[in-house]
Amino acid sequence: MTSIISISGLSKTYASGFQALKTINLDIKRGEIFALLGPNGAGKTTLIGVICGIVNPTAGTVTVDGHEIASDYRAARSLIGLVPQELTTDAFETVWATVSFSRGLFGKPKNPAYIEKILKDLSLWDKKDNKIMTLSGGMKRRVLIAKALSHEPQVLFLDEPTAGVDVELRKDMWQVVRDLRASGVTIILTTHYIEEAEDMADRIGVISKGEIILVENKAELMRKLGKKQLTLHLQKPLDAVPTELATHNLALADDGNELVFTYDTMAERTGVTALLSDLARLNIRFRDLQTTQSSLEDIFIGLVHNGAGATS
Amino acid sequence: MNSHAILAIYKFEMSRTLRTIWQSIVSPVISTSLYFVVFGAAIGSRITEIEGVAYGAFIVPGLIMLMLLTQSTMNASFGIYFPRFTGTIYELLSAPVSSFEIACGYVGAAATKSIVLGLIILATSWLFVPLHIAHPFWMLTFLVLTAITFSLFGFIIGIWADGFEQLQIIPLLIITPLTFLGGTFYSTHVLPPFWQTVTLFNPVVYLISGFRWSFFEIADVSPMVSLGMTLVFLCLCLVTIWWIFKTGYRLKK
Numbered sequence: 001m002t003s004i005i006s007i008s009g010l011s012k013t014y015a016s017g018f019q020a021l022k023t024i025n026l027d028i029k030r031g032e033i034f035a036l037l038g039p040n041g042a043g044k045t046t047l048i049g050v051i052c053g054i055v056n057p058t059a060g061t062v063t064v065d066g067h068e069i070a071s072d073y074r075a076a077r078s079l080i081g082l083v084p085q086e087l088t089t090d091a092f093e094t095v096w097a098t099v100s101f102s103r104g105l106f107g108k109p110k111n112p113a114y115i116e117k118i119l120k121d122l123s124l125w126d127k128k129d130n131k132i133m134t135l136s137g138g139m140k141r142r143v144l145i146a147k148a149l150s151h152e153p154q155v156l157f158l159d160e161p162t163a164g165v166d167v168e169l170r171k172d173m174w175q176v177v178r179d180l181r182a183s184g185v186t187i188i189l190t191t192h193y194i195e196e197a198e199d200m201a202d203r204i205g206v207i208s209k210g211e212i213i214l215v216e217n218k219a220e221l222m223r224k225l226g227k228k229q230l231t232l233h234l235q236k237p238l239d240a241v242p243t244e245l246a247t248h249n250l251a252l253a254d255d256g257n258e259l260v261f262t263y264d265t266m267a268e269r270t271g272v273t274a275l276l277s278d279l280a281r282l283n284i285r286f287r288d289l290q291t292t293q294s295s296l297e298d299i300f301i302g303l304v305h306n307g308a309g310a311t312s
Numbered sequence: 313m314n315s316h317a318i319l320a321i322y323k324f325e326m327s328r329t330l331r332t333i334w335q336s337i338v339s340p341v342i343s344t345s346l347y348f349v350v351f352g353a354a355i356g357s358r359i360t361e362i363e364g365v366a367y368g369a370f371i372v373p374g375l376i377m378l379m380l381l382t383q384s385t386m387n388a389s390f391g392i393y394f395p396r397f398t399g400t401i402y403e404l405l406s407a408p409v410s411s412f413e414i415a416c417g418y419v420g421a422a423a424t425k426s427i428v429l430g431l432i433i434l435a436t437s438w439l440f441v442p443l444h445i446a447h448p449f450w451m452l453t454f455l456v457l458t459a460i461t462f463s464l465f466g467f468i469i470g471i472w473a474d475g476f477e478q479l480q481i482i483p484l485l486i487i488t489p490l491t492f493l494g495g496t497f498y499s500t501h502v503l504p505p506f507w508q509t510v511t512l513f514n515p516v517v518y519l520i521s522g523f524r525w526s527f528f529e530i531a532d533v534s535p536m537v538s539l540g541m542t543l544v545f546l547c548l549c550l551v552t553i554w555w556i557f558k559t560g561y562r563l564k565k
Contacts, residue, residue: 014565052406055565074314077408088399092331093324104320105407147403 003027004155004186005051010060012046012210020046022210024060028155033177033187035201035218037194037300043210044190045085048157052082064155078106081153085160085190087140091133095124098132099146106151118146121176123169138165142173149180156180158189162196174200194297198222204296208304218296223265227294230261230272232279232286244282248275259286265293317409321417322424325391329425336387337429340379344433347375348440351497362499363530368441372434373524374496380430380455381462381491381516385483388422388466393479396471396563405564411557415467422463423456430455443527450535451526457542458519462487464549471562490516495524500532515545 005028012021020043028034038044049055051062053073061068067075090098099115119125122142127135132143141164148156158177162170177200181187191197197204197218204221206214216224237256248271251260263270279286329336352368359367395401404414437443445451466483473479494516500508511517512533522538525531531538556563 049565054402054405056560074408074410077406080406082402082406084399084402086399088402090398090400092328097324097327101320101324102403104316104323105403105409107314107316107408109316 004030013058032202035197036190038207042207079154081148081156083148089132096128102147103150108151155186198296232259233288235285318417325421372437377520378491384426384462385466388463389470392470419463423459426459447526454523461546
């Protein structure tokens with residue numbers, strides 16, 4: 001896949017002297033869903049702000065579909081839709097007026113049929129004549145998404161799109177995002193709900209203290225960093241892990257009723273077969289067994305705490 | 313040229329005006345009418361003609377200018393300050409629009425409102441005093457140029473202001489006093505020579521003088537000087553706005 005956004009040598013130091021971004025190099029592939037994860041203050045919103053033209057970079061270049069964001073801002077920006085993190089909306093305008101305004105602002109001629117489709121997709125159609133100030137937080141969030149989609153962008157930035165949106169609507173919203181991806185739109189999202197990134201993203205980037213510390217395919221990332229655990233529910237509890245099993249990475253849980261085996265899915269041999277035959281030899285029987293894989297959240301916390309070292 | 317964007321901003325701002333029609337149109341008309349009643353009818357009847365013009369008629373151009381300057385400044389400054397205050401400015405900054413197009417939309421709408429208001433007040437004053445406009449073309453030229461210039465000026469204030477107080481302070485503490493001292497209610501010729509010289513440093517004198525000349529062919533300074541000063545101020549505002557968008561002053565982090 002070719003890149004639709006290329007970021008090279010990008011840095012941003014605010015007037016206060018705070019360095020929000022340190023030399024960022026990143027390519028976003030055309031048509032993918034890219035999740036940008038990072039703790040608060042890591043630089044996610046600053047990075048999005050620079051690409052969209054809201055924040056002036058200190059150094060570096062960004063191109064969107066080959067158009068440089070400063071020298072060729074018209075072409076670059078008309079490809080981008082931005083849903084900001086804050087619920088910044090007009091108050092007295094109607095939903096229809098504000099979405100139509102956005103389309104005009106991005107240089108597109110009127111297209112009521114298209115606006116109607118967006119509002120229907122986002123379950124906002126019956127609110128189209130309501131003033132924005134009368135809407136709930138979740139509806140305002142969807143108005144912002146409708147505004148960002150009003151000019152048919154090729155790249156959509158979603159900065160914390162599901163904050164304050166209830167579960168039902170969140171599902172609808174993700175369906176809209178999936179449909180957009182299916183139609184060829186590239187999506188870059190930040191979220192605090194890591195399970196959403198796990199569910200939605202093709203690739204994941206982790207940013208911490210202004211640096212991209214990891215970019216990886218989600219499946220690859222899960223495979224590389226994912227530890228798997230095999231939990232055996234024993235028929236009889238054990239006081240301690242038998243010395244004969246010391247070579248296996250074992251731990252007892254639930255007052256000796258569970259034996260937990262942690263193994264690496266990347267390894268040539270996981271050691272599961274050896275463990276099971278050793279157990280049979282020692283006549284340790286179990287009622288049930290289950291395996292669990294670490295979630296992206298576990299991986300993410302591990303990465304941010306251990307820093308860049310975890311990637312190598 | 314993103315003409316769709318200019319139109320979108322213009323319509324957005326005009327609909328804001330229509331939504332607040334009492335505050336935007338009705339209240340300036342009422343306050344100007346009060347000036348006519350107090351200065352024109354009550355006090356004016358005791359004042360002799362000024363340079364051959366009845367006092368009631370003499371103050372009409374000054375009053376229109378007073379309203380034009382304050383309303384243009386306030387309307388344009390609020391128009392751009394409010395998105396900064398609420399945060400909706402992000403959309404404007406991320407849109408494929410140039411600084412010129414943004415200024416066209418906001419300033420165009422603010423100036424349109426002021427011009428309409430100026431014409432309404434002119435019509436209202438006809439109810440109070442008999443008026444004769446010697447040079448309708450120049451009258452309209454001064455009206456339009458002043459509305460645009462001070463809408464640009466207001467736009468700059470709206471970007472500069474860091475709070476509602478700063479937003480109000482320029483119209484109230486600078487423009488209104490300069491207008492009152494700039495010959496709204498008198499000819500600067502009635503002042504002692506020293507104060508006549510001081511007055512020449514007040515830019516509003518040139519605006520009122522030129523505008524009054526287009527009505528009665530009487531002026532404190534030559535109408536060409538008035539026109540020149542208006543254009544100089546217009547250019548200063550344009551250069552400032554160009555610089556603001558080039559550097560992102562108070563707009564971009």
